[in-house]
Amino acid sequence: MARKIIRRFLPDATTVKDKPALQFLGDLLHDPNLFHLNRHSVSLAFFFGIFLAFLPLPGQMALAALCALWVRCNLPITMTLVWITNPLTISPIFFATYQLGRWILESPKVTAPTELSWAWLAEEFALVWKPLLLGSVLTGFVFGGLGYITMQLFWRWHVTRSWNKRRKERLNRPQ
Structure with a gap:
């Protein structure tokens, strides 16, 4: 099943629960849904993990953990x-999301500084943040939704293939 494929790459639930850095969460980590591998849990984890990856915010892993605790989806996959x-990928991704937001809002192009300074950063940040945030949220929703749908379809395909394989083996078995 798809569960076996995914389980190979994820840490064991007891390994995560025994981490000293996560002890402050207490009983929240003992919810079995946080480590359960089913179509619903994994698909939601894909949606929220990908969506949060596209947001230009610090502490994305902490946000992913809180989100997984809130919606009760697979915690390791979300994180x-x-x-x-x-x-390696943050610059091209956020540049592309900025360009998308700039195109939607029809914002002027920000000029590159001749000399990097706090004054330039404060002045240009007012022009950059809206297109960046809009492009990031839209891109996160689109790719998160694609991740959700892809996992739903992959899971269904894998289960159907396994059923058909077992049925074929059962029919071909000598009696």
Whole structure:
């Protein structure tokens, strides 16, 4: 099943629960839905993990953990998918989301500074934040939704394929 494929890449529930850094969460980590691998839990984890990855906010992993606790979806998958925006990919992703937001809002182009300063940053941030946030939220919803649908379809395809394989084996078995 799809569960076996995903389980290979995820940490065990007891490993996560025994982390000293997570002890402040107490009994919240003992909810079995946070580590359960079913179509609903994994699909929601894909949606929220990808959505949060596209938001230009600090502390994305903490937000992913809180979100997984709130909607009771798979915690390790949600937190892992936030790493779509990592130090190598964050610049092109946020540049693309900014350009999308700028195109939708029809904002003027921000000029690159000749000299980087706090004054330039404060002045240009007022022009940049709205397109960046709009583009990030829209892109997060689109790619999060695609991740949700993809996991739903993959799970269904994998289960159907397994059923058909077992049925074929049962029919071909000599009696």
